Amino acid sequence: MSDAIKHECGIALLRLKKPLEFYKEKYGSAFYGVQKMYLLMEKQHNRGQDGAGFASIKFDVEPGERYISRVRSNKAQPIQDIFAQINDRINEELALHPEYNDDVQLQKDNIPYIGELFLGHVRYGTFGKNSIESVHPFLRQNNWMHRNLIVAGNFNMTNVTELFNSLVELGQHPKEMADTVTVMEKIGHFLDDEVTDLYQECKNNGLSKREASPVIAEKLNLVRVLKRASRGWDGGYAMAGLLGHGDSFVLRDPAGIRPTYFYEDDEVVVVASERPVIQTVFNVSFEKIQELKPGNALIIKKNGTVSEEEINTPTIKKACSFERIYFSRGSDAEIYQERKELGKLILPAVLEAIENDTDNTVFSYIPNTAETSFYGMIEAANDFLNQRKNKFILDNRKTLTKEKLEEILSVKIRTEKIAIKDAKLRTFITDDANRDDLVAHVYDVTYGVIQPSDNLVIIDDSIVRGTTLKKSILRMMDRLNPKRIVVVSSAPQIRYPDCYGIDMSTLEGFIAFQAAIELLKERKMTNIIDDVYKKCKAQENLKDAEVINFVKEIYNPFTDTEISNKIAQMLHPEDIKAEVKIIFQTVDDLHIACPKNLGDWYFTGDYPTAGGNRVVNKAFINFYEGKNARSY
Numbered sequence: 001m002s003d004a005i006k007h008e009c010g011i012a013l014l015r016l017k018k019p020l021e022f023y024k025e026k027y028g029s030a031f032y033g034v035q036k037m038y039l040l041m042e043k044q045h046n047r048g049q050d051g052a053g054f055a056s057i058k059f060d061v062e063p064g065e066r067y068i069s070r071v072r073s074n075k076a077q078p079i080q081d082i083f084a085q086i087n088d089r090i091n092e093e094l095a096l097h098p099e100y101n102d103d104v105q106l107q108k109d110n111i112p113y114i115g116e117l118f119l120g121h122v123r124y125g126t127f128g129k130n131s132i133e134s135v136h137p138f139l140r141q142n143n144w145m146h147r148n149l150i151v152a153g154n155f156n157m158t159n160v161t162e163l164f165n166s167l168v169e170l171g172q173h174p175k176e177m178a179d180t181v182t183v184m185e186k187i188g189h190f191l192d193d194e195v196t197d198l199y200q201e202c203k204n205n206g207l208s209k210r211e212a213s214p215v216i217a218e219k220l221n222l223v224r225v226l227k228r229a230s231r232g233w234d235g236g237y238a239m240a241g242l243l244g245h246g247d248s249f250v251l252r253d254p255a256g257i258r259p260t261y262f263y264e265d266d267e268v269v270v271v272a273s274e275r276p277v278i279q280t281v282f283n284v285s286f287e288k289i290q291e292l293k294p295g296n297a298l299i300i301k302k303n304g305t306v307s308e309e310e311i312n313t314p315t316i317k318k319a320c321s322f323e324r325i326y327f328s329r330g331s332d333a334e335i336y337q338e339r340k341e342l343g344k345l346i347l348p349a350v351l352e353a354i355e356n357d358t359d360n361t362v363f364s365y366i367p368n369t370a371e372t373s374f375y376g377m378i379e380a381a382n383d384f385l386n387q388r389k390n391k392f393i394l395d396n397r398k399t400l401t402k403e404k405l406e407e408i409l410s411v412k413i414r415t416e417k418i419a420i421k422d423a424k425l426r427t428f429i430t431d432d433a434n435r436d437d438l439v440a441h442v443y444d445v446t447y448g449v450i451q452p453s454d455n456l457v458i459i460d461d462s463i464v465r466g467t468t469l470k471k472s473i474l475r476m477m478d479r480l481n482p483k484r485i486v487v488v489s490s491a492p493q494i495r496y497p498d499c500y501g502i503d504m505s506t507l508e509g510f511i512a513f514q515a516a517i518e519l520l521k522e523r524k525m526t527n528i529i530d531d532v533y534k535k536c537k538a539q540e541n542l543k544d545a546e547v548i549n550f551v552k553e554i555y556n557p558f559t560d561t562e563i564s565n566k567i568a569q570m571l572h573p574e575d576i577k578a579e580v581k582i583i584f585q586t587v588d589d590l591h592i593a594c595p596k597n598l599g600d601w602y603f604t605g606d607y608p609t610a611g612g613n614r615v616v617n618k619a620f621i622n623f624y625e626g627k628n629a630r631s632y
């Protein structure tokens with residue numbers, strides 16, 4: 001849908017708090033950290049399948065010895081690829097030097113990737129530039145240990161141009177405008193400043209350069225660095241960084257848009273984008289894992305002290321609800337219940353669409369994410385059926401025979417596995433160039449379970465562009481000859497671009513937007529399109545905080561149902577025989593189901609940062625002027 005690198009990704013940071021000998025003694029290997037990193041990243045492959053990167057730092061090495069290692073891959077199965085490279089290298093060293101085998105110090109001195117501090121990243125890149133240079137972690141190298149900076153983030157800034165210009169104003173000459181580089185240079189600039197100030201202080205106190213180094217490491221104030229660096233950031237982010245001497249941090253945006261979870265005990269500190277990842281990899285319970293508060297940073301000093309510090313004043317929390325609907329794994333205890341609830345809450349609309357005829361309806365789902373909401377929908381359907389049975393039994397209790405009772409109780413909600421997904425890939429996060437082809441071939445269908453008199457209800461987690469339906473699902477379902485196909489989206493209609501890390505950047509990509517425009521044309525209301533354009537144009541040069549989202553006016557004349565019906569019509573391939581209905585979740589019910597993640601800008605147009613309104617404004621101008629360009 002877009003043409004630049006995005007970072008809707010997963011991060012993993014691990015700090016080993018004990019000497020490496022401890023892990024060798026307790027867990028049998030000083031490579032414990034590397035092994036845990038593999039699991040932390042593999043368990044987040046749902047967050048990115050186009051690239052993966054890993055960096056490690058060894059503490060307290062002698063000058064002249066390497067202490068930072070990094071490996072990145074953009075190959076197919078990038079996580080496996082980087083760990084194959086790491087393991088090959090380790091095994092090679094061990095084979096060449098059998099004396100390393102039981103000697104942790106020799107291992108640490110001579111083998112790369114072994115260390116005390118690790119950072120991992122999985123990413124999905126979109127159209128075009130899935131080059132190795134865009135794979136995190138990024139490195140800013142320096143001969144001063146404290147000034148080495150490694151960053152990886154799950155983020156998107158809406159104001160990269162502005163941030164870039166501020167670097168230029170600081171006298172810098174950045175080599176590119178990519179947002180990761182810009183953000184890293186921002187942190188790097190204030191890190192340099194901090195190190196210089198501390199060195200000056202040491203010098204004034206009569207310390208030599210060499211004596212100053214450990215003092216700088218101890219005193220380095222990451223809170224100050226992060227406060228100064230992130231002052232102008234407008235976006236959603238979970239930004240993780242390592243400094244060469246061993247400090248590390250993870251900073252979350254003030255609205256808590258992007259997720260960050262952490263866990264600490266006396267052996268490790270670990271941070272990941274998803275909670276169950278930490279639960280599984282370190283075998284810890286739900287309650288022991290904390291969510292990093294919006295606007296805060298987790299600071300892990302080299303000396304092992306860990307603190308959560310406020311960096312930016314939190315705004316109203318608007319954690320991304322799309323994480324709950326689709327992006328995160330459904331194994332999180334809360335997300336699992338939330339997805340089920342989404343399925344339950346939409347059942348009344350489904351019953352209406354099938355005229356309560358559950359006997360002649362087969363319920364199913366589009367794999368994989370929607371499976372959980374399907375369970376919720378079926379629980380609610382069973383409740384509905386039980387009520388019907390109860391009523392019949394009570395109404396007829398005087399005349400009911402054993403046979404009739406058995407007949408009534410034998411009626412069930414019919415569920416089948418209709419759509420089968422052949423590849424274990426997520427099509428949504430596959431780059432644009434390959435997506436259409438993948439969508440068209442990834443699904444298969446089960447024959448022989450649908451009767452021509454049946455309704456087929458099929459739930460998906462979201463309908464964004466409608467490609468999955470149009471290019472694949474509807475035609476396949478129609479081959480089964482149902483009377484009617486009811487497609488259910490557990491998410492509301494996606495109407496506005498995301499600019500905080502989920503790659504949905506152009507308005508015309510959304511089937512809901514296309515439907516609204518179609519309706520305006522049909523009803524001879526295209527003046528609204530022109531008016532919105534004029535209003536958008538007029539505020540092009542306003543400050544972000546002054547910009548209003550006028551694109552809402554495109555949708556205002558229509559009810560949700562009118563737009564849903566139009567979508568059904570537009571996605572209906574001509575050669576399909578069945579009647580097609582499409583039902584979307586309401587925003588109110590979404591909030592009931594996912595009460596902690598109220599970020600809903602892609603559904604409502606209510607952006608949690610000022611930059612969001614600028615982005616939607618720009619997206620509409622691009623649409624109107626026919627420019628296939630990004631809006632941020």
Ligand SMILES: O=P(O)(O)OC[C@H]1O[C@H](OP(=O)(O)OP(=O)(O)O)[C@H](O)[C@@H]1O
Pocket residue numbers: 326366367368369370421425426427428429460461462463464465466467468469
């Ligand atoms: O309307 P569209 O633009 O086609 O996008 C929506 C589809 O993309 C996702 O599937 P994906 O294959 O990424 O993942 P899943 O197997 O986890 O459901 C999602 O589950 C929808 O099926």
